[in-house]
Amino acid sequence: MVLLAASLPVLFWLQTNLPDGGLSLAFQPAVLMQGEAWSTLFTSMFMHHGWTHVLMNAVAAFAFGPPVARLMRGPEGAASFLGFYIVTGLVGAVGYALVHPDSFDAVGGASAAVFGLMGAAFRLLGRRDGTLRPLTDRRFLLMAAVIMAVNIGVGLIGLVPGAAGARVAWEAHAFGFVAGALLIGPWLRLLGPRRRPFDSPPNLGDPPA
Template sequence: MPVLYLFQGWLPDGGLGLAFRPASLTDGQWWPGVLTAMFLHAGWVHVSMNAVGALAFAPPVARLGSGLRGALGFLLFYIVCGVVAALGYGLIHLESQDIMVGASGAVFGLLGAAIRLLGRRDGTLRPLTDRRTLTTATALMVVNALIGLIGFVPGGEAAGIAWEAHAFGFLFGFLTIGLWTRLFGPPRPAFDSTGDLRDPQA
């Protein structure tokens, strides 16, 4: 992310032409902002916060896959989380001409997926109905909404917080990581009946 931000500074308009504008969903100008906005940032504090978040939540999610297939699956998951976050934000603010940039929607998608792994060292996902998972997810979304409505974030005094994008990215990651793992994770081992099938001793 910091490297991309350096390149962003070299663009003639500072990358604003690649930002996402919600109203573009209705005026036919939606491409490419809905995809490229997640690779842009509004400043060093902004990019640093998202980079730290990605470093914290990406590894457990990435480890759900293996090899090239797993790497491609992880990258696709990250990108789709970011696109869903942008689209969700755009649908809520459909007439807004304000631009949105940042990878936080995608990062929140990773956070949502990582929560399904809480306390699981074997890489298995907690079910969607797990009380600990639901409690943690609810608390995070409440905090996210409060921060967004209050508008407090270090270094973000001059810009709004797209907390709705965070929520859409989070929910997508939280709800779909199981399906994603089945599609891009390692193949499940075939049934093996060569072991000792006797009842375990008491």
């Protein structure tokens, strides 16, 4: 989790040294709909519009990622966690492209993936044993409603912190959040840690002295 959060500003620093400032890494929905530049759905998750933008995402990832990361331990768990992060980010990007199929705006940022972690983390609120809250749970629905209201409100203002003139892709955030909340259960069942079945010897007496 620390490495993921720390990688965002490092990657942004590398982005600022690119000839086009990383613009070619962003995706444009209209271009995607023409069947071109599909790789930008992936690369766009690793570019940002400014230091404020990337630092906000890094802090949010560090805040909401640990509860999810704790469910996926070991090297396989680390790969599973990274896969979950990427998949929710991709869902957010695709969702935005479907809502704005004619847009040539350059879209980028880790926000959709971070919102995916947030959606999964909200299903763990108050659960110390790693079990998930049902999607119909009142506490989960309340927190989801609050974060979506804030997300839409900020989106309507149309301001990306540290990037004057850029609009907030709040739809991508929403798709990422929903993906995280819905996928965390099946993801853990398929790619989570394998639970060892309970076992005991046939002789339950005290061990030999």
